[in-house]
Amino acid sequence: MTSKVYVALRVKATPQRAFAVFTEEIGAWWRPSGLFQTTPRAPGALAFADGRLTETLANGKVFEIGKVLAWEPPERLVFSWRQANFPPDLHTEVEVCFEAVGDETRVSVEHRGFHQVPAGSAARHGFPDHALLARLAEYWQAQLRSVGARAELR
Amino acid sequence: MAVPNTKDWRAPLMSAVCYRDPKAALKFLEAAFGFELSMLIEDDQGNVAHSEMRFGDAVVMVGSEWSDDHKSPASIGGKNTQTVHIQIDTDVDAHCERARKASFEILVEPADQFYGDRTYRCRDPEGHIWTVAQTVQAVSREEAEQASGLKITGWI
Numbered sequence: 001m002t003s004k005v006y007v008a009l010r011v012k013a014t015p016q017r018a019f020a021v022f023t024e025e026i027g028a029w030w031r032p033s034g035l036f037q038t039t040p041r042a043p044g045a046l047a048f049a050d051g052r053l054t055e056t057l058a059n060g061k062v063f064e065i066g067k068v069l070a071w072e073p074p075e076r077l078v079f080s081w082r083q084a085n086f087p088p089d090l091h092t093e094v095e096v097c098f099e100a101v102g103d104e105t106r107v108s109v110e111h112r113g114f115h116q117v118p119a120g121s122a123a124r125h126g127f128p129d130h131a132l133l134a135r136l137a138e139y140w141q142a143q144l145r146s147v148g149a150r151a152e153l154r
Numbered sequence: 155m156a157v158p159n160t161k162d163w164r165a166p167l168m169s170a171v172c173y174r175d176p177k178a179a180l181k182f183l184e185a186a187f188g189f190e191l192s193m194l195i196e197d198d199q200g201n202v203a204h205s206e207m208r209f210g211d212a213v214v215m216v217g218s219e220w221s222d223d224h225k226s227p228a229s230i231g232g233k234n235t236q237t238v239h240i241q242i243d244t245d246v247d248a249h250c251e252r253a254r255k256a257s258f259e260i261l262v263e264p265a266d267q268f269y270g271d272r273t274y275r276c277r278d279p280e281g282h283i284w285t286v287a288q289t290v291q292a293v294s295r296e297e298a299e300q301a302s303g304l305k306i307t308g309w310i
Contacts, residue, residue, distance in 0.1 A: 006194040106190070115198045130203050133195045137204075141193070 003115035003129065005137045008108035009144040013151040015098040018105045019074035021151040022096060023048045029143075029150040035125060036139050039063050039084040053079050066094070074098050081111065085123040090116055107148065109140045163211055169238045170215035172224045173280050176202040179216050182279055183207060186256035187240065187249075187286075189214065214238065227281030237283045246288035250274045253286075268301035269293055 011018050021029065032043035044057035046065070053065045066080035077096040092113040099106040114136050117123045124132055173179040183189045189207035197203050206213040219225050227234055242249060247264050253276050254260055261283065262275040270293035275285050293301075295309035 001198055001200045003198045004194065004196040006191070006196075008190065008192050010190070129197060130195075133197075134204060137193050137195055 002113045003133055005111045005114065005133050005140065006108060007137050007140045007144060008106055009141070009148050010101065010104045011107050011148040011151050012104050013148075014103075015074040015100050015105045018098050018107050018147070018151045019077070022098075022107070022147050023073075023077065025150060026053075026147075029146045031142050031146050033139050033142070035135055036123075037083060037085065038065055048079075053081075066091075069093070070095075083123055085121065087118060087121065090118075092116065105151075107144055109144060111136060111140060165212045168213050168215060169236070170217055171238065171282055172217055172219050172226050173282075174219060174226045174228050175280070176205065176216050176218050179278070179280065180205060180207065182256055182258075183214075183216065186253040186258050186276075186278070187284075188252075209240070227283075232281045234281070234283050237285060240284060240286045242286060242288050244288065246272050246274065246286060246290075249286055249288075250276070253284075258284075266290065269298050 013021070027045045027047055030046045032038075038055050039057065041057050041059070041061075044055040044063070046053065046055050048068065051068045051071075053068065055063045055065055057063065063084060066082060068077070068079050070076060070078035075098055079094055081092045081094045082090060092111060095110045095112070097106075097108045097110075099108070114133060115129045117132070127135065171179075180191055180194070184191065184207070187209065189209050191205065192208040192213065193204065193206040195203040195205070202216070202218050205216045207216060217224070219229060250260060250264050253274075258276040258278050260274060260276050262273075264272055264274040266272050267287075270289055270291045271287040272290045273285060273287040275283060277283050295306050298304075298309065299306050
């Protein structure tokens with residue numbers, strides 16, 4: 001078994017639009033957080049390209065956050081997720097789903113395996129599992145609010 | 155740490171309801187009432203650590219029997235010490251039928267009340283009692299007092 005953090009939000013947009021904004025405009029809506037730092041540097045620009053989710057830093061270096069594991073527009077997207085402060089062998093997984101509900105879309109994120117971040121890791125900030133996963137849920141809720149606000153712009 | 159868009163949409167009073175099987179509850183509450191799962195946190199054993207279901211701009215938290223002081227009615231002889239009231243603005247009768255189809259026991263069928271609401275009461279598969287109401291007519295304080303014989307304060 002693995003831990004799961006699931007959050008969902010209704011967005012006033014089609015699944016096509018929500019999927020496109022999520023993937024093509026992630027550089028615009030992504031909200032970095034000091035709690036879940038992808039790299040120790042200042043936040044860079046995120047992008048999905050060539051089967052990867054990358055972050056390009058100000059110094060031009062490219063950090064690979066993850067690989068795209070499933071790309072099924074406009075319904076589903078799965079990618080692996082690792083932060084620079086993770087142990088080398090630790091990979092977690094993020095699944096994003098876009099489900100039409102009437103004229104809206106229910107966008108959900110499920111982040112699996114984050115509890116594997118070892119005790120003492122900088123990525124854990126000393127939090128026990130429950131608190132860590134609760135903060136992770138809040139982090140993804142903020143991301144969903146941001147992608148939703150952008151998807152609703154026309 | 156500044157994170158934009160953090161304004162909390164949730165109404166500031168929330169119920170947290172305990173279940174022996176909270177994952178089953180998430181399913182039957184969606185089937186019966188149309189609550190939508192907005193957050194679920196599971197530990198590495200698959201246990202529900204926390205969950206929230208959204209209904210309008212309110213949430214109900216659906217949890218496990220996480221301490222000796224938190225029990226489902228199913229574990230304490232069916233007793234409720236608190237019930238949740240759902241206020242809707244459309245077809246309460248259809249709402250009741252949906253709950254019945256989801257295997258909720260209808261304790262009191264939809265009926266008009268002296269204060270202007272039409273309400274029904276039901277019991278979910280673990281014994282939690284829910285009341286559902288729709289306002290169907292405007293009633294003044296005087297009319298309500300006359301109809302009920304009660305002295306009413308705080309009625310706008």
